[in-house]
Amino acid sequence: MTILSFEHADLVQDENLQPARGGRLTRRASRLGALVRNVPHLDTWSGVLLAAAGLVLVAVAWGRTAGLTNVGLQVPYVVSAGFTGLGLVAVGLTVVNISAKRADSRERIRQVRELQELLTELRRVVEQDATLEVAR
Amino acid sequence: MRTPVWLRDPVAPSLLLFFGVVLAGFIGIAIGWRVAARTLFVPFQTPALVSGGLGGLALVLLGAGLANVQVGRRLAAGERAATEALLDEASALVDVVKATRGLT
Numbered sequence: 001m002t003i004l005s006f007e008h009a010d011l012v013q014d015e016n017l018q019p020a021r022g023g024r025l026t027r028r029a030s031r032l033g034a035l036v037r038n039v040p041h042l043d044t045w046s047g048v049l050l051a052a053a054g055l056v057l058v059a060v061a062w063g064r065t066a067g068l069t070n071v072g073l074q075v076p077y078v079v080s081a082g083f084t085g086l087g088l089v090a091v092g093l094t095v096v097n098i099s100a101k102r103a104d105s106r107e108r109i110r111q112v113r114e115l116q117e118l119l120t121e122l123r124r125v126v127e128q129d130a131t132l133e134v135a136r
Numbered sequence: 137m138r139t140p141v142w143l144r145d146p147v148a149p150s151l152l153l154f155f156g157v158v159l160a161g162f163i164g165i166a167i168g169w170r171v172a173a174r175t176l177f178v179p180f181q182t183p184a185l186v187s188g189g190l191g192g193l194a195l196v197l198l199g200a201g202l203a204n205v206q207v208g209r210r211l212a213a214g215e216r217a218a219t220e221a222l223l224d225e226a227s228a229l230v231d232v233v234k235a236t237r238g239l240t
Contacts, residue, residue, distance in 0.1 A: 072176030079189040080169035087162060087196040094200035098207045105211040112218040116225045123229040130236040 043099035051092025057085030147210045154206065157199030164192025 036042065061081035065074040142148060168188015172181040 070176065071178050072181060075178065075181045075185055076169055076173040079165065079172050079185055083165045083168075083189045083193045084162065087158075087165065087193055090197050090200050091158060094204050097204055101208055101211055105215055108215055109218045112215070112222050116218075116222045119222070119225045119229050123225070123232050126229070126232050126236055130232070133236075 041099070043102070044096055047092045047095030047097075047099060049092070050095060051089045054085040054088030054090075054092060057081045057088060059085075061085060145210070147206055150206050151203055154199045154203040157202070158196050159199075161192045161195030161197075161199060164188050164195060166192075168192060 039045070058081070061077050064077040064081065068074050068077075165188060168184045168191075171184035171188060175181060
């Protein structure tokens with residue numbers, strides 16, 4: 001008995017969901033959401049974009065501080081752009097890592113399920129053979 | 137109002153918490169920036185740099201790291217469930233083969 005009693009589900013969506021009740025805005029939002037979800041490797045690209053934005057912020061921090069000689073004026077740029085940029089790089093890397101793990105896990109589960117189906121088919125064949133033997 | 141499917145996942149509350157930690161980290165960085173930007177006197181800026189800036193960055197890294205670990209555990213649990221089903225099927229096959237040999 002596993003701790004989790006439900007089928008492995010995608011953390012983001014369930015294709016069997018009934019369409020949400022609501023007005024035109026909700027339906028448009030659902031359609032837009034569906035369009036966005038169909039972009040391949042969206043989560044990986046999101047992580048990469050976040051990390052890139054972080055690096056851009058770090059570059060901005062460097063550019064701003066390089067133009068100043070007064071440390072008191074440099075420190076706010078270090079904090080705002082520099083640290084925020086580092087934070088975004090960390091978050092972007094985490095998103096990329098998670099999306100890679102999810103993709104690998106999905107593939108492994110697909111292979112396990114394929115093997116399970118083959119075993120089920122083999123069991124049916126063996127049972128049929130046994131039934132035929134008994135009938136003879 | 138129906139609960140979204142992703143919220144019914146057992147790891148959703150913890151992931152929301154870790155997302156909150158990351159958000160708190162960025163807010164901390166913003167507060168550190170506000171305090172540091174108020175003065176040009178570096179000894180007054182340094183505490184804001186450390187507490188807001190470094191502390192905020194630490195929270196961001198902590199939240200991201202914990203989310204990474206939790207998602208890894210969730211995915212591993214899903215794989216274990218699939219492997220468990222595979223083992224059940226293999227066990228059923230072994231039983232059928234044994235029963236068949238008993239008949240022949």
